[in-house]
Amino acid sequence: MKFLRRWKIQILLILAVVGPGFITANVDNDANGILTYSQAGAQFGYLLLWTMIPTTIALIVVQEMCARMGAVTGKGLSDLIREEYGLRITFLMMLGILITNFGNVVGEFVGIAGSMGLFGVPKYIAVPICAVIVWLIAVKGQYKSVEKVFLAASFFYVTYVVAGLLAKPAWIVAIKATMKPPSFSTFHGPYLYMVIGVVGTTIAPWMQFYLQSSIVEKGVTRRQYKASRWDVIVGCIFTDVVAWFIIVACAATLYVHDIRDIRDAADAAQSLGPLAGQWASLLFALGLFNASLFAASILPLSTAYTVCEGLGFESGVERKFSEAPVFYWLYTILIAAGAAVVMIPGLPLIKIAVFSQVVNGAVLPFVLIFMLLLINKKELMGEYVNKPLFNIIAWATTVIMIGLTVVYVYGQVRGTN
Amino acid sequence: MSTLALSELLGLTVYDSTGASSGRVHEVALAPQEDRSKISVLIVKTSSGNRLLPIGAVSAINGGVRASSALGDWVLADGAEGLLLLSRDLLDQQVIDVHGRKVVRVNDVDFHHDTGLGGPLLKVGGVDVGARGAVRRLLKGVVPASALRALLHRIPPREIPWDFVDIIETDPARRVKLKISHERLARLHPADIADIIEDLAPDEREAVFETLDEGVAADAMEELQPKVQKAVVESLDNDRAADIVEEMEPDAAADLLADLSEERTAEILVQMQPEERQEVTELLEFRENTAAGRMTTEYIALPVAATTSDAIDAMRSFEGRMENMSTIFLVDSRETLVGAVPLAKIVLAPHATPMLGLAQEPLISSHEDAHDKEFAELFDKYNLLTLPVIDHQNRLKGVITPDDVINMLRSKL
Numbered sequence: 085m086k087f088l089r090r091w092k093i094q095i096l097l098i099l100a101v102v103g104p105g106f107i108t109a110n111v112d113n114d115a116n117g118i119l120t121y122s123q124a125g126a127q128f129g130y131l132l133l134w135t136m137i138p139t140t141i142a143l144i145v146v147q148e149m150c151a152r153m154g155a156v157t158g159k160g161l162s163d164l165i166r167e168e169y170g171l172r173i174t175f176l177m178m179l180g181i182l183i184t185n186f187g188n189v190v191g192e193f194v195g196i197a198g199s200m201g202l203f204g205v206p207k208y209i210a211v212p213i214c215a216v217i218v219w220l221i222a223v224k225g226q227y228k229s230v231e232k233v234f235l236a237a238s239f240f241y242v243t244y245v246v247a248g249l250l251a252k253p254a255w256i257v258a259i260k261a262t263m264k265p266p267s268f269s270t271f272h273g274p275y276l277y278m279v280i281g282v283v284g285t286t287i288a289p290w291m292q293f294y295l296q297s298s299i300v301e302k303g304v305t306r307r308q309y310k311a312s313r314w315d316v317i318v319g320c321i322f323t324d325v326v327a328w329f330i331i332v333a334c335a336a337t338l339y340v341h342d343i344r345d346i347r348d349a350a351d352a353a354q355s356l357g358p359l360a361g362q363w364a365s366l367l368f369a370l371g372l373f374n375a376s377l378f379a380a381s382i383l384p385l386s387t388a389y390t391v392c393e394g395l396g397f398e399s400g401v402e403r404k405f406s407e408a409p410v411f412y413w414l415y416t417i418l419i420a421a422g423a424a425v426v427m428i429p430g431l432p433l434i435k436i437a438v439f440s441q442v443v444n445g446a447v448l449p450f451v452l453i454f455m456l457l458l459i460n461k462k463e464l465m466g467e468y469v470n471k472p473l474f475n476i477i478a479w480a481t482t483v484i485m486i487g488l489t490v491v492y493v494y495g496q497v498r499g500t501n
Numbered sequence: 502m503s504t505l506a507l508s509e510l511l512g513l514t515v516y517d518s519t520g521a522s523s524g525r526v527h528e529v530a531l532a533p534q535e536d537r538s539k540i541s542v543l544i545v546k547t548s549s550g551n552r553l554l555p556i557g558a559v560s561a562i563n564g565g566v567r568a569s570s571a572l573g574d575w576v577l578a579d580g581a582e583g584l585l586l587l588s589r590d591l592l593d594q595q596v597i598d599v600h601g602r603k604v605v606r607v608n609d610v611d612f613h614h615d616t617g618l619g620g621p622l623l624k625v626g627g628v629d630v631g632a633r634g635a636v637r638r639l640l641k642g643v644v645p646a647s648a649l650r651a652l653l654h655r656i657p658p659r660e661i662p663w664d665f666v667d668i669i670e671t672d673p674a675r676r677v678k679l680k681i682s683h684e685r686l687a688r689l690h691p692a693d694i695a696d697i698i699e700d701l702a703p704d705e706r707e708a709v710f711e712t713l714d715e716g717v718a719a720d721a722m723e724e725l726q727p728k729v730q731k732a733v734v735e736s737l738d739n740d741r742a743a744d745i746v747e748e749m750e751p752d753a754a755a756d757l758l759a760d761l762s763e764e765r766t767a768e769i770l771v772q773m774q775p776e777e778r779q780e781v782t783e784l785l786e787f788r789e790n791t792a793a794g795r796m797t798t799e800y801i802a803l804p805v806a807a808t809t810s811d812a813i814d815a816m817r818s819f820e821g822r823m824e825n826m827s828t829i830f831l832v833d834s835r836e837t838l839v840g841a842v843p844l845a846k847i848v849l850a851p852h853a854t855p856m857l858g859l860a861q862e863p864l865i866s867s868h869e870d871a872h873d874k875e876f877a878e879l880f881d882k883y884n885l886l887t888l889p890v891i892d893h894q895n896r897l898k899g900v901i902t903p904d905d906v907i908n909m910l911r912s913k914l
Contacts, residue, residue: 158702166593171608171638174593303728305703305735396606396630 104298105151105312107231108291109319110238113326114379115195116188118372119434120285120441121327122352124278125334127344130254130261131270132282133331137262139286140324142481145474146452147316149459150292154299155309156468161296161451162394164458171395177454178391182414184447185290185387187440189422192383194433195376197426198349202369208427215423218380219416225401227381234378240371241326247359248329253336262328276492281438283485284445286327292451294386297393306468330355346434384418446489452482504626505562507587507610508638514565515545515554517572523547526566529610530584531625533680538663540612540623544578544586551578560620569620583678587625590668595701596628597667599685602693604700609634611660628666631659671704676712683709687717695724698733707736710745719748722757727912731760734769743772750822751777752797752905755784784899792876793869795909796890796899797821802830805839808853812842824902828887831856836896838866838889866891869898873909880906 124132150161157164166174193211200210221230271279295316304312334355338346346352353368385401388411392399398408405412426433456478459470470478510526517523524547532541543554543566552575560569568575585591591607598605609629615622633656640649667686670676686694686709694713698706698721710718710733722730722745734742734757746754746769758766758781766785770778780798787793799821803811812829819826829847831840840860850859866889867876876888880903888901 158704166606167595170593171635175635175639300702303732305732307735395635396608 103315104295104302104304105147105316106319106322107235108147108295108298109316109323110235111294111379111382112286112288112291112323113238113241113375114188114192114383115198115372115376116191116288116379116437116441117285117327118330118375119191119195119198119346119352119437120281121330122334122338122355123346123434123438124282125331125355126338126346126351128275128278129335129339130258130332131266131275132278133258133262133328134265135279135282136324136328136331139283140320142283142477143287143324144317144320145477146287146292146455146481147295147320148313149455149470149474149478150296151299151304151312151316152309152468153455153459153465154296155304155312156306156465158300158305160300160390160393161293161455161458162390164464165454166394166396168458168461168464169454174394177450178394180447180450181289181293182387182391184440184443185383186418186422187436187443188288188290189380189383189387189418190425191437191440192376192380193423193426194437195349195372196380197433198352199369199373199376202349202353202365211423211426214377214380215419218377218384219419221381222385222401222415223412227385227401230381234374234381237370237374238378240367240374243356243359243367243371244326244329244333247356248333248336250358251333251336251355252358253332258332258335271491273492273495276488276495277442278438280445280485280488280492281442282327282445283488284443284448285441286324287448287481288441288444289447289451290383290386290390290444292455293390294382297386297389333358347432348434352434380419380422384415384422387418388412388415445485449482449485449489452478452485456482503614505612505614505623506629506634506637507592507612508634508641510543510562510566510612511588513562515543515547515568516565517568518570521572523568523572524552527551528581528589529587529623530581531587532583533585534583534678537680538625540625542584544581545575547572547575552576553578556623557620561616562614562621562623585668585679590670591628595669595705596661597669597683597686597697598630598661598665599667599689600661600665602689602697604697605630605661607634609637625663627660627662629658629660632656633658669701669705669708671708673708673711676708681712683712687713691717691720692724694721698725699729703732703736706733710737711741715744715748718745723749723753727756727760730757734761735765739768739772743769746781747773747777750797751780751784751799752795752899754781755787755794759785787869790873791869792867792871792873792888792890792901793898795873795876795905796901797825797905798899799825800828800830800887800889800897800900801826802832802836802897803856805831805833805857807831807856809847809850809856809859810853812847812856824904825887825900827902828889828900829856830889830897830900831860832897835894838864838891838895838897840864841887841889843886865889867901868892876901877906877910 153161153164162174162178165177196214197207197211201207221227299312337355337357338351343351349372350365353365356364356368389399391414392411397410399411400408456475459465462469507529510529513526514522515524515526524545526543527546528544529540530542530544535541540556542556543559545552545554554568554575558568558570559566561567587610591610593607595604595606607628607630611626611629613624613626633653636656637649637653665685667683668681670679670681698709701709713721725733746757758769770782784798801815801819803815816826827844829842830838831842833839840857841864842856842859843861846859865879865883865885867879869890869892879885879888886903889897890899890901892898
């Protein structure tokens with residue numbers, strides 16, 4: 085009996101904290117993610133698959149650090165940066181995050197425009213309506229009730245796994261490409277750009293702020309964080325398995341048919357062809373729409389919270405507009421401007437979405453440096469400071485991302501591709 | 502009298518009595534044991550380490566700090582025992598604005614600067630939590646000083662007077678040395694205290710709960726969300742937790758303890774006074790979603806023959822809460838519930854009227870096992886202020902008050 089009870093408590097404990105990590109991981113496969121992975125598969129076939137394993141390990145390490153910091157300090161990442169490094173550094177950091185996240189918000193609206201376009205709804209109608217819906221969801225405090233719908237609809241990602249299996253990819257090649265990076269000569273301009281984009285979309289800077297705040301918001305404490313750790317690990321692996329299959333599905337369909345450049349959502353939808361045939365575009369549109377709307381309801385809100393907390397402005401949807409004006413304005417402008425950009429006629433929307441993820445990849449190391457400095461402070465974390473292995477992995481990620489960005493920018497400046 | 506900001510003072514060059522530039526202002530410190538608002542020393546970063554420059558040895562502050570003593574006289578600052586370091590402890594940290602009843606982040610600290618006979622006198626006027634302090638710190642050294650000053654004049658200040666600032670210190674030893682208490686916070690309404698506490702990080706919550714007086718802590722605890730309540734009690738040691746739980750309403754205390762592990766509940770119960778422990782233990786045995794799980798055992802019950810004067814005497818000596826006196830109950834020798842008299846009827850009745858004649862008809866009561874929904878319906882149907890709870894032998898066991906019903910309903914929203 086005692087055993088049964090203990091077992092029951094264990095399950096309850098895990099269920100109680102399953103959430104932040106898994107939700108964050110799900111939002112990670114947003115419109116930007118889907119489009120970037122699709123483009124990666126279409127443009128380079130299996131050549132980017134090797135990034136998945138190291139990226140997953142780095143993602144788990146980085147997300148676990150966030151969860152741990154949230155549980156131990158009970159404070160958000162931007163609060164901690166402010167308290168430990170002062171106003172000036174925080175201000176610059178928040179400015180960078182604001183610009184980076186704005187790019188991501190634009191990407192979500194690209195997803196909305198693309199998916200609704202497949203249903204035959206012009207973006208000039210779909211985007212403004214969805215922008216208002218997203219705005220209302222948060223302002224009316226309905227996010228929590230909508231979250232479950234989004235999560236359930238995330239089941240769509242499984243279609244990519246099935247599509248990947250049905251596309252009859254060259255398994256041996258794919259698996260080999262997952263284990264071993266291509267030869268050094270492959271690392272030229274566009275390929276490098278895509279590597280930064282794939283890492284940037286998988287380990288997005290905003291996720292770290294969002295996850296840590298969610299852990300704090302949920303009231304996860306030191307004692308419970310072991311269970312949160314599993315939540316994080318499971319979420320990260322799920323995300324990256326899906327990412328792997330998206331790349332494989334696109335490599336086996338688009339790449340082999342010489343569609344190397346995804347120009348709109350209809351191109352990307354063809355990757356689901358082996359699974360759904362003529363229904364591919366419908367299925368893709370539904371999935372992309374859900375992913376876009378899900379992330380669009382989280383990103384602007386999370387950004388407004390992050391910035392206001394770091395700079396000491398009142399924040400929170402439970403406050404009135406007059407009590408937290410900066411918070412509401414930031415939130416509103418992010419959505420309105422993000423939607424407005426997408427409505428400019430003739431912009432290469434998919435390219436913009438991928439570019440925003442490359443910016444993510446370039447900004448990531450700065451966030452990582454602060455996280456590493458904070459999590460190794462004894463007076464802050466006590467016995468919960470990073471273990472050497474975690475430090476090595478996180479520092480390596482930081483250095484590699486800086487290196488890739490520098491090499492890419494240098495190559496562009498010199499004009500040698 | 503003029504004003505000066507901490508960020509303007511930090512980094513200023515310090516000249517010693519010989520006029521030589523000796524270092525820069527690194528910290529500005531108060532000694533709260535002596536004076537809560539007067540600056541007592543500057544910590545100067547010199548080439549030979551950080552040194553303490555007492556404010557008495559400062560002759561002027563005008564674009565630089567001029568000292569009346571020589572660099573050699575300033576003692577080395579090893580550790581800063583008993584000093585509140587404004588830059589480290591206050592700048593960018595969260596403090597409680599007792600007047601505005603919320604948690605705010607400090608952008609700058611403003612001083613009143615007086616040039617007295619014995620040299621300058623610096624007193625903390627308040628903390629800047631608005632855009633003015635933020636802009637000053639962001640642009641200091643980036644734009645010319647005169648342009649910055651002109652810009653800052655246009656920004657309306659948002660300052661919290663020093664008397665309304667409550668500092669949160671998580672280190673208990675330092676709390677004692679710096680005389681940090683939460684007297685002003687304690688004077689707020691418990692519901693406001695609870696709101697503020699919910700905005701703090703776990704360690705800070707613990708720090709506040711350790712310093713508040715038990716009665717205040719208990720009132721605030723009752724107002725916290727159950728999730729936060731549980732986290733706070735788990736962080737306190739058994740002794741302190743027991744002191745606070747003792748002061749809580751027995752029903753609220755029982756609800757709280759029911760959420761903790763059995764071990765922890767037992768540990769806290771053992772530390773409690775026997776009388777309170779028994780009350781809480783009895784309540785703990787009831788299921789949470791029944792009338793018995795919601796009721797409190799603090800009420801006034803009088804014999805059937807009692808008069809209104811007896812009732813008033815009983816109220817005067819009653820130690821429970823005011824709201825628990827809104828109905829006085831009548832019981833017979835076997836504790837059987839016979840009647841309920843609302844407070845208003847007692848007040849309006851002539852002196853020494855027999856209580857039984859004032860009892861409400863019909864007598865509404867609820868059974869111990871009644872489910873949440875049943876007694877909530879009774880409250881709604883009869884517009885009750887209190888609802889007596891009885892056992893199988895019709896003996897009065899406790900009372901449900903409207904706050905219990907509202908709590909229950911809110912938790913289901």
